[in-house]
Amino acid sequence: MQFWIIQGLNSLSLGGLLFLLSSGFSLIFGLMRLANLTHGAFFMLGTYFGAVALRAYSGLDLWVTALGAGIIVAAIGGLFERLVLTRLKTNPLGQVLVTLGMAFIISDACLVLWGGDSIPVPTPHYLQAPTRLFGFVFPTYRLVLVGIAVVAAIALYILIDRTRLGAMIRAGVDDRQMARAVGIPVSRLFTIVFCLGTGIAGAAGVLGGPILSAYPGLDGDMLPLALIVVILGGIGSLFGAFVGSFIIGFIYTFGTVLFPELAYIILFLPMIVVIAFRPQGLFGRVSA
Numbered sequence: 001m002q003f004w005i006i007q008g009l010n011s012l013s014l015g016g017l018l019f020l021l022s023s024g025f026s027l028i029f030g031l032m033r034l035a036n037l038t039h040g041a042f043f044m045l046g047t048y049f050g051a052v053a054l055r056a057y058s059g060l061d062l063w064v065t066a067l068g069a070g071i072i073v074a075a076i077g078g079l080f081e082r083l084v085l086t087r088l089k090t091n092p093l094g095q096v097l098v099t100l101g102m103a104f105i106i107s108d109a110c111l112v113l114w115g116g117d118s119i120p121v122p123t124p125h126y127l128q129a130p131t132r133l134f135g136f137v138f139p140t141y142r143l144v145l146v147g148i149a150v151v152a153a154i155a156l157y158i159l160i161d162r163t164r165l166g167a168m169i170r171a172g173v174d175d176r177q178m179a180r181a182v183g184i185p186v187s188r189l190f191t192i193v194f195c196l197g198t199g200i201a202g203a204a205g206v207l208g209g210p211i212l213s214a215y216p217g218l219d220g221d222m223l224p225l226a227l228i229v230v231i232l233g234g235i236g237s238l239f240g241a242f243v244g245s246f247i248i249g250f251i252y253t254f255g256t257v258l259f260p261e262l263a264y265i266i267l268f269l270p271m272i273v274v275i276a277f278r279p280q281g282l283f284g285r286v287s288a
Helices: 002-032 039-056 062-083 092-114 140-162 164-174 176-181 186-212 218-233 238-258 260-277
Strands: 131-133 136-138
Touching: 002 039, 002 136, 002 140, 002 164, 002 186, 002 218, 002 238, 039 062, 039 092, 039 186, 039 218, 062 186, 092 218, 136 140, 140 164, 140 186, 140 238, 164 176, 164 186, 176 186, 218 238, 218 260, 238 260
Parallel strands: none
Antiparallel strands: 131 136
16 A cells, blocks of 8 residues: 555656646747657756755855756747747747757756766755654655646636636637737747747756756756656646646556556557547647
8 A cells, every 4th residue: 555655646746747848849839839858958957056055155045046957948939949949930840959959059068067977966955854644654845846737727717718818828729820810929929938938948947856856967857757748638728737747647657657668668558548539639630
């Protein structure tokens, strides 16, 4: 019983982290129809920024660091979108190839700057003491991470469904040409969404640092999970990303522990089955 409960809580924490990663990816994919292959690299970049900053300044707070890293990564993402992706807006394949190349550049730059050794991200001292639940001991920070994911989901829901910016984003997702026709600045909206998505990824990298650490190849480990979550949940659906994150969190955690040699088969097979019968994903909508 202890095994199942502990692994279940581990699955929840991984699901929360995956939502923080995949929510931004879902926004970018849903509006721009762009499989942003730099998303994992931006996540890794945020982790490195957080690890280096917290190691250099011992009194720095993790939450402030996550906010700062998110802003810096969002600025980098915005420059990349305006200077490169905008020039390829009529060439979707070119955009995908450029994002792949940018991911390699960021990965190699991190390797050159910070070396090949793993850099741990310290857990805030006030969250280091374990929490006891029903007689079981569990790391407090992982529980807090689940709470952060829920709060982020509510905040994004309010942004997308209850604000003017969200209405414009939804209009761009539903019908890009009509949105342009009624005066919505879709190009500027692309930049805002790209900055928001990459900023969330950068902040998520810092928040995931105490669990994952910063290491070369982190982007390659996280990007496939984000892709699976978005495809499984439905392109452009934040609710789908939320549900899909926890589904993948459970599948990946228990699959890795119970069948380590079949972990990727267990991970990808449910996604293949779902899209075979529902190509738009669990909560995606069929395009008109």
